[in-house]
Amino acid sequence: MTPSLLYAFAGVALCGIGLFGFLRLQHLLRKLMAFNLIGSGVFLVMVGLAQRNGQPDPVPQALVLTGIVVAIAATALAVVLIRRYYHLSGQTTLAEPAAKSARPKARSVNREGAPE
Amino acid sequence: MSRFLGITVLAAVCLVFAGALMITVWQIAGTQAPVDLPGLLADNLEASGVEHPITAVLLNFRSYDTLLEIGVLVIAGIAGISMANTASLEDPELRTSDSLLYALQRWFVPLMLVLAGYLLWAGSDRPGGAFQAGAVLAASGVMMRLGGIPMEFLRPGVLLRLGLALGFSVFLLVAVVSAMAGDAFLAYPDAFTKPLILIIETVLTFSIAMVLLALFVSAPVNGAEEPEEGESG
Amino acid sequence: MTEWLLDGLLVLALLTTAVAVLASRNLFRAVVMFIAFGLLMALAWVRLQAPDIALAEAAIGAGLTGVLLLDAARHLGYNRGRAGDGDDQGGASG
Numbered sequence: 304m305t306p307s308l309l310y311a312f313a314g315v316a317l318c319g320i321g322l323f324g325f326l327r328l329q330h331l332l333r334k335l336m337a338f339n340l341i342g343s344g345v346f347l348v349m350v351g352l353a354q355r356n357g358q359p360d361p362v363p364q365a366l367v368l369t370g371i372v373v374a375i376a377a378t379a380l381a382v383v384l385i386r387r388y389y390h391l392s393g394q395t396t397l398a399e400p401a402a403k404s405a406r407p408k409a410r411s412v413n414r415e416g417a418p419e
Numbered sequence: 420m421s422r423f424l425g426i427t428v429l430a431a432v433c434l435v436f437a438g439a440l441m442i443t444v445w446q447i448a449g450t451q452a453p454v455d456l457p458g459l460l461a462d463n464l465e466a467s468g469v470e471h472p473i474t475a476v477l478l479n480f481r482s483y484d485t486l487l488e489i490g491v492l493v494i495a496g497i498a499g500i501s502m503a504n505t506a507s508l509e510d511p512e513l514r515t516s517d518s519l520l521y522a523l524q525r526w527f528v529p530l531m532l533v534l535a536g537y538l539l540w541a542g543s544d545r546p547g548g549a550f551q552a553g554a555v556l557a558a559s560g561v562m563m564r565l566g567g568i569p570m571e572f573l574r575p576g577v578l579l580r581l582g583l584a585l586g587f588s589v590f591l592l593v594a595v596v597s598a599m600a601g602d603a604f605l606a607y608p609d610a611f612t613k614p615l616i617l618i619i620e621t622v623l624t625f626s627i628a629m630v631l632l633a634l635f636v637s638a639p640v641n642g643a644e645e646p647e648e649g650e651s652g
Numbered sequence: 653m654t655e656w657l658l659d660g661l662l663v664l665a666l667l668t669t670a671v672a673v674l675a676s677r678n679l680f681r682a683v684v685m686f687i688a689f690g691l692l693m694a695l696a697w698v699r700l701q702a703p704d705i706a707l708a709e710a711a712i713g714a715g716l717t718g719v720l721l722l723d724a725a726r727h728l729g730y731n732r733g734r735a736g737d738g739d740d741q742g743g744a745s746g
Contacts (some may be wrong), residue, residue, distance in 0.1 A: 306659045310700055311444050313663040317670055319437025324674035326429055332679065332724055336686050339672050339717070343693055348444060350700050353456075354447050359701040361472035362456045365481060368473065369488045369704050372550050372627065375712045376495040379634035382724045383499045395728050473704045538707070546703035554711035561719055635720060 314347025329396040331385045335378060342374050343372040468612030470544035477548065478616045482605050485592060489587045489626060496583050496630035499637045524566045531559035539624050543613075549620040553627030560632040579633065586626025590619055659699060663725050679725045687718040 315339055324337030346367045353363040389395055447576030460472055460480070465476035477485050535555040593615055596606040602608065608616050670690040676682045690713030697706035 306655060307700060308444075308448055309659050309663060309720070310696060311439060311448070312441065313666055313696075315437055315440045315444055316667055319433050320670050323430060323433040325673075326433070327426065328674065330679065330728075331729075332721065332728060333674065333682060336673050336682065336721070339686070340661065340673065341688070343689075343713075347696065348440075349703060350705070352444060352447060353452075354700060358457055359461055360457050361476050362481070364702045364705055365473045365476035366484065366704075367549055368436060368477065368708055369484055371705065371708050371712055372554070373488055373491055375554075375716055376492050376630060376634065378717060379631065379720055380499050381494045382500050382720055383634060383637055386724060386727060387502050389728055546707060548704065549706070551707040551711060554708055554716060558711060558715045558719075561716065565719075631716060635716070 305355055305357050307351045307357065309351075311351030311355070313347050314344040314349075314351060316339070317344030317347065320344075329398065331395055331397065332382075333390070335381050335385065338381075339374065339378060342370070346370060426427060468607070468616055469542075470550075471542060471546070471555045473546070474548050474616070474620075475541045477550075478619060479607070479612070482590075482594075485623075486587075486590050486605065489590060489623060492627060493583055493587050496633050499634040500579075502637060520566055524562060524568075526631075528559050528563060531555055531562070535559065535624070535628075539620060543617070549623040550627065551606060552624045554631070556624060556628035557631035557635070560628060561635050564632070579629075582625060582629035583633065585629075586619075586623040589622045593619060662692065662696055662699060666696060679728070680722075683718070683721045683725045686721060687714055690714040690717060 317388045321337045321340030321342075321344060325334055325341065328334055328337060349363045350360075350367055385395075421496070460476065463480070463635035464472060464475055466469070467479040469475050469479070501604045538547040538555060539549065542552070592606070597606050597608065598604040599609065666689065669685050671693060673682050673687040673689060676685060688745040689708060693713055694706045697703075697709055
């Protein structure tokens with residue numbers, strides 16, 4: 304048991320927490336954050352497990368570096384999509400429209416009908 | 420009641436998942452790695468053209484990953500831009516009158532640009548490189564954007580397209596040229612390894628910053644069209 | 653021993669902020685917790701002898717993601733509060 308392995312286990316716990324949040328939470332932005340938590344957990348597992356004997360290992364570190372940049376790009380794209388979805392439907396969750404209050408929906412329909 | 424039951428089942432599923440993962444990690448930790456990657460890397464670092472092992476992995480030994488990664492970034496950037504309409508790029512609401520932010524910006528933006536340049540240069544033998552420099556560059560761009568400084572190059576046009584595609588196309592060009600010269604795909608010629616890596620890193624920095632900035636800038640536009648914004652503003 | 657203590661506390665703080673991200677009722681608070689989580693991740697990378705990732709995480713996880721999510725939270729949460737059923741504002745004290 305080395306400190307690196309401790310971080311790998313922390314990564315596993317983060318994956319579990321993030322998975323629970325991703326499945327449980329309704330708000331899309333919260334889902335996105337939970338998804339990012341899972342990603343951080345995976346990164347920790349990768350580096351922590353590869354360095355379990357205490358030596359730094361540049362190969363997984365480089366892969367995680369690539370992964371972080373891809374993750375931020377994916378997050379930014381997801382934020383754009385969530386905003387677009389909110390703009391079009393007036394909701395911040397993926398629930399059925401009938402389950403939510405009808406007012407934002409009607410308002411967005413009006414706005415879509417307006418001339419650009 | 421069924422809601423409570425649902426949460427319990429969900430928590431149980433997640434606990435089982437985490438437990439199984441935990442056991443797997445514990446078992447892997449008990450085994451010996453089949454190849455000694457750090458040792459291999461240290462032996463071949465001389466041939467890579469740079470002194471920092473992570474830069475060597477990113478841009479030489481595993482450059483295929485980096486090539487595909489910048490490809491993914493470009494696709495994400497294009498998708499993000501196509502989602503937005505850039506009419507409100509110089510949104511008057513964003514133009515700040517906060518004198519503190521304005522004063523801070525005058526100090527910070529040049530500093531951050533210098534920091535990005537330093538990080539890019541440091542990548543050859545110290546921690547640093549294209550990714551960090553690109554992130555800092557994008558962050559300074561975000562700061563300029565929040566302060567309301569107009570950034571003409573983010574309009575859809577030649578500059579935006581060039582900035583988005585530059586990193587990927589230069590990288591791909593190097594790869595294809597080296598393949599046509601008889602070497603393997605992405606194998607740099609021995610004599611030019613260091614300059615080629617430097618060029619690729621520089622264009623990668625610009626492209627990464629451009630993609631992140633474009634994704635950030637394309638986001639607020641939808642919100643700015645909300646009628647509530649106008650009422651409250 | 654001190655190092656183990658440091659690592660243990662850091663891991664504990666990571667997990668606590670992760671739970672706080674998901675559990676806080678206020679969206680703004682959740683995003684702030686997420687930024688704190690990013691900063692702690694940068695510290696964890698330093699402890700894992702990965703300064704490169706720490707640099708990237710500090711710039712991206714704490715800086716860019718924070719701005720991005722705060723901006724989005726303002727746009728999404730704000731209008732929701734106006735629509736009347738926003739419990740986002742109500743949880744501010746909790």
